[in-house]
Amino acid sequence: MLIAAMGILAAPATVATSRSIESEIRRVEARQEATWNAHDSVAYAALFAADADVVNLLGWH
Template identity: 55%
Template sequence: MSAEEIHRLLARLTETWNAGDSAGYAGLFTEDADYVTFFGLHLKGRQAIEETHRGLFARAIKLGESDTAPSIRFLTGDVALIVAGGTSSVDGVPDPGRTSTVTLTALRTPEGWRFASFQNSRVARP
């Protein structure tokens, strides 16, 4: 178990997103991953993640740094639960309305650590 490996996987998630690399982004997920967007769309599998993000990456949406470090909890030696915060900008302008809390499950696979699930929730006042 290594939190450092999870931190590298999270860094790759941001790098591939900000590069607009839909194939690289989707490659960070398991073949059968469950991916739920902030508006509730459920994508099933790496191919659906890649296809959906290809269109999304045509816009100039970039991920920013969170003020808080991600929480990483190993459920087993091969499974980690991650809760992370995130911000983003559109066309270079920070958008506070896009602040999110993201919950992910990382799984150690023969390919290395990959995300098996992703849930993005917008932060909003009740």
């Protein structure tokens, strides 16, 4: 029963963390859109790790 109670108490932290992660993903997505639309290839590339492997919708990388 203690384990079940701990799980319930931990749930709000997990939800908050999940929302924080989603918020950061949305911020990166907005920056990606803005830099793409501004034709700013340097700023767009800065959103990726140096060793990123980008794959498009067609599977090209």
